[in-house]
Amino acid sequence: MSVPAPSVTASKSEANQPSQIYLVSYPKIIFLYPTFVAAIIAGITMLFNVGEATSHLVSLVFLAIFATNLAVMAFDFPRTTSLTLFFFLVAVGIGLWSLFKFNPNLLPAVTNVIQRLNPEANATFYFTLVTAFSLIYIAIMVTRQFDYWEVRPNELLHHHGFMSDLKRYSAPNLRIEKEITDVFEFMLLGAGRLILHPSSEPRAIVLENVINIDRKEMAITKMLGALQVRVAPPNEEA
Numbered sequence: 001m002s003v004p005a006p007s008v009t010a011s012k013s014e015a016n017q018p019s020q021i022y023l024v025s026y027p028k029i030i031f032l033y034p035t036f037v038a039a040i041i042a043g044i045t046m047l048f049n050v051g052e053a054t055s056h057l058v059s060l061v062f063l064a065i066f067a068t069n070l071a072v073m074a075f076d077f078p079r080t081t082s083l084t085l086f087f088f089l090v091a092v093g094i095g096l097w098s099l100f101k102f103n104p105n106l107l108p109a110v111t112n113v114i115q116r117l118n119p120e121a122n123a124t125f126y127f128t129l130v131t132a133f134s135l136i137y138i139a140i141m142v143t144r145q146f147d148y149w150e151v152r153p154n155e156l157l158h159h160h161g162f163m164s165d166l167k168r169y170s171a172p173n174l175r176i177e178k179e180i181t182d183v184f185e186f187m188l189l190g191a192g193r194l195i196l197h198p199s200s201e202p203r204a205i206v207l208e209n210v211i212n213i214d215r216k217e218m219a220i221t222k223m224l225g226a227l228q229v230r231v232a233p234p235n236e237e238a
């Protein structure tokens with residue numbers, strides 16, 4: 001009787017799996033893209049011959065979006081309850097502003113402050129801001145080409161440096177953890193924190209602000225689980 005050596009076979013789903021998955025960690029400024037879009041719209045609006053009232057309204061809306069965006073970056077909203085509280089406070093603020101705006105005799109001192117709040121900016125201001133954002137985003141996209149991670153069925157690769165330095169980790173026993181640290185950031189870009197635990201590395205690898213983290217985590221899980229080890233049954237010889 002002879003016993004063949006164990007053979008490694010691929011599951012049927014392996015053919016549908018990508019040969020590699022790329023992971024990129026981005027800086028938090030990517031979450032300012034709503035302000036970037038708002039600046040574009042405001043700049044285009046100000047190119048037309050709008051009145052003073054419209055100019056003030058555009059500026060107020062832009063500042064509100066910018067302030068909300070900064071709050072998203074400054075604080076973490078890890079739970080839906082914190083997100084609900086944030087929207088509640090925003091609604092209360094808008095309600096109070098409308099109350100004093102349309103009832104000037106309610107609190108004259110507050111009404112005077114609101115009436116003096118008439119910010120104004122021209123198209124040049126908005127397009128200058130758009131240009132600054134564009135240059136920063138282009139720089140981020142270029143630099144990310146020199147610092148990213150690549151997951152393969154048998155190894156984890158870290159590409160870094162302008163000379164394409166490469167560091168390898170064992171991937172078959174790789175453990176991954178997904179953390180949604182901020183509900184707002186997840187809503188904006190599906191972003192979160194991905195923690196990699198290579199078997200050959202004592203310290204975990206933490207990747208912040210990974211875009212589309214759900215899809216990345218599912219793809220990695222399927223890739224690493226695609227290969228299965230099967231021991232071929234012994235063949236009896238007469």
